[in-house]
Amino acid sequence: MGLRLWEKYLLLGALAILGIMGVSFVVMNDYEPKAINGESESAKLSRDIVARKAFIDHEIGFNSSLYGNADISKRDHVKDMMKFAWDGYKKYAWGANELRPISKMGHSASIFGSGKTGASIIDAIDTLYIMGLKNEYNDAKRFIETELNMKSIRGDLSVFETNIRFVGGLLSIHALTGEIVFLQKAQEIADLLLPAFDTPTGIPLALVNVKTGKANNWAWASGGCSILSEFGSLELEFNYLSNLTHNSTYSNKIAKIRETISQIPKPDGLYSNYLNPRTGKWCSKHVSIGALGDSFYEYLLKQYLISGKKDLDAKKLYDDAIEAIENHLLYKSAKNNLWYFAELKGARVEHKMDHLACFISGLFALQSSNEPTQERKDHFLELAIKIADTCHESYARTETQIGPESFRFTQDAEAISLRETEKYYILRPEVVEGWFYLWRVTKDEKYRDWCWNFVQAMDKYCKVEAGYSGIRNVYRINGDYDDVQQSFLLAETFKYLYLIFSDDAVLPFDQWVFNTEAHPLPVAKNV
Numbered sequence: 001m002g003l004r005l006w007e008k009y010l011l012l013g014a015l016a017i018l019g020i021m022g023v024s025f026v027v028m029n030d031y032e033p034k035a036i037n038g039e040s041e042s043a044k045l046s047r048d049i050v051a052r053k054a055f056i057d058h059e060i061g062f063n064s065s066l067y068g069n070a071d072i073s074k075r076d077h078v079k080d081m082m083k084f085a086w087d088g089y090k091k092y093a094w095g096a097n098e099l100r101p102i103s104k105m106g107h108s109a110s111i112f113g114s115g116k117t118g119a120s121i122i123d124a125i126d127t128l129y130i131m132g133l134k135n136e137y138n139d140a141k142r143f144i145e146t147e148l149n150m151k152s153i154r155g156d157l158s159v160f161e162t163n164i165r166f167v168g169g170l171l172s173i174h175a176l177t178g179e180i181v182f183l184q185k186a187q188e189i190a191d192l193l194l195p196a197f198d199t200p201t202g203i204p205l206a207l208v209n210v211k212t213g214k215a216n217n218w219a220w221a222s223g224g225c226s227i228l229s230e231f232g233s234l235e236l237e238f239n240y241l242s243n244l245t246h247n248s249t250y251s252n253k254i255a256k257i258r259e260t261i262s263q264i265p266k267p268d269g270l271y272s273n274y275l276n277p278r279t280g281k282w283c284s285k286h287v288s289i290g291a292l293g294d295s296f297y298e299y300l301l302k303q304y305l306i307s308g309k310k311d312l313d314a315k316k317l318y319d320d321a322i323e324a325i326e327n328h329l330l331y332k333s334a335k336n337n338l339w340y341f342a343e344l345k346g347a348r349v350e351h352k353m354d355h356l357a358c359f360i361s362g363l364f365a366l367q368s369s370n371e372p373t374q375e376r377k378d379h380f381l382e383l384a385i386k387i388a389d390t391c392h393e394s395y396a397r398t399e400t401q402i403g404p405e406s407f408r409f410t411q412d413a414e415a416i417s418l419r420e421t422e423k424y425y426i427l428r429p430e431v432v433e434g435w436f437y438l439w440r441v442t443k444d445e446k447y448r449d450w451c452w453n454f455v456q457a458m459d460k461y462c463k464v465e466a467g468y469s470g471i472r473n474v475y476r477i478n479g480d481y482d483d484v485q486q487s488f489l490l491a492e493t494f495k496y497l498y499l500i501f502s503d504d505a506v507l508p509f510d511q512w513v514f515n516t517e518a519h520p521l522p523v524a525k526n527v
């Protein structure tokens, strides 16, 4: 089915403005959704409308306000970085999970079994589209249409990673373009994950073997328990998938998890990072907003926002969890009054913050602009700003001006790594992500300046012959690379950098919610 007449005019109008302004944005001229076999006409129809609505709203965002406060030359520099990283992957590692940019060959992360899954392609495609890299987008689309086949992979798929990168990435590009093939693939891949949910509590296991359908937990995770950030980061994708397919299989899985975590007693209001999926009891006590905890908190807030603020239960769970975290884990350093979130291991406080945990400044910024009272707005904005400052300090105190994997606070040291094993940087996005949200919310130029410094540092210390590489020690300028171009560089780091130098009308927060891999999904509307 084609566009209705008024929609055509609307679209034409928007495109004309686009054309006049010379905006390089992919225009979907073959926008004709293809049907999934056997699907009812009405299901197809309403799904098309949801998808197209997101698409049209997005295009309309690109009018004269587009250049309002964009910094075009910096934005385009980031686009060039993306193209350079993509070209290296395409030339030397096409179809592999990731690129080894120094050895110039493919790299296979163990989280997606073994096989040609093209993780970098699926993770990158929405970024390519948003940046208007049309040829690159078309190459990625062709791979997904003709080669992507997760059913054929050997070994175990990580339910969490597969969901946030593959299902999330495919749903996002579906939402942006309305192309049905992406939805079809997202559903196909989500179906492979379903055996993980067959537990007495509905809390899923971490790994699924695609060939056998057998699910398992990581052996290292507190004696085979499920991980909070993993089972807590499925909701945005699974609900949206049910919404688009009119099949409640996926949202039912999520409802069961919600029920379990709502009912479980939480000592001091805190969630541990490990839960036993058979008994529904906590395993060893480790509380953190960094690794193993992080995106559980993120998805509670974002589920509330993506529902059009209808899912009040999610907001309540979020508010309670954050209150407990603030009460028990928020500290201020002695010398420089740097605010940070520590971790709790049993009864012991570990004064360490992960690079991963820096995402929370972005989350608080987003929360602050959605709180009803001025008092709460101010409170969470202050937290966001203070944490972003601390994360910036972790960057500013290194030789490379790039921050480490984890940093610590002691009598003498503040925001510095003290262990050799945590001085590396693997192209992670969370610090930049925080600055991006804060830029949108505060318009304080310092966030753009920090991002631009980081861009220059990346070009100096991470750029190699065929792409960008992680480095082993941010405190040394010695060219010690890890030789991996992580797929999240393309999905997240470059996307946030591109967006901070773009106008706010590009993917506005009141219409899009970014999943934890930076794949934007549309906010539910009262259609």
Ligand SMILES: *[C@@H]1O[C@H](CO)[C@@H](O)[C@H](O)[C@H]1NC(C)=O
Pocket (backbone or CB within 6 Å): 060, 061, 063, 064, 065, 505
């Ligand atoms: C352009 O964008 C602004 C701000 O989003 C909006 O108010 C206005 O209606 C848009 N104009 C057109 C022609 O779409």
Ligand SMILES: *[C@@H]1O[C@H](CO)[C@@H](O)[C@H](O)[C@H]1NC(C)=O
Pocket (backbone or CB within 6 Å): 242, 243, 244, 246, 307, 524
């Ligand atoms: C999609 O989600 C919205 C908001 O969560 C809900 O109101 C709507 O009924 C859903 N539609 C379908 C078809 O599931």
Ligand SMILES: *[C@@H]1O[C@H](CO)[C@@H](O)[C@H](O)[C@H]1NC(C)=O
Pocket (backbone or CB within 6 Å): 191, 247, 248, 249
């Ligand atoms: C919903 O999806 C599940 C998983 O793919 C499938 O088994 C089931 O038949 C579907 N239900 C309907 C009504 O299409």
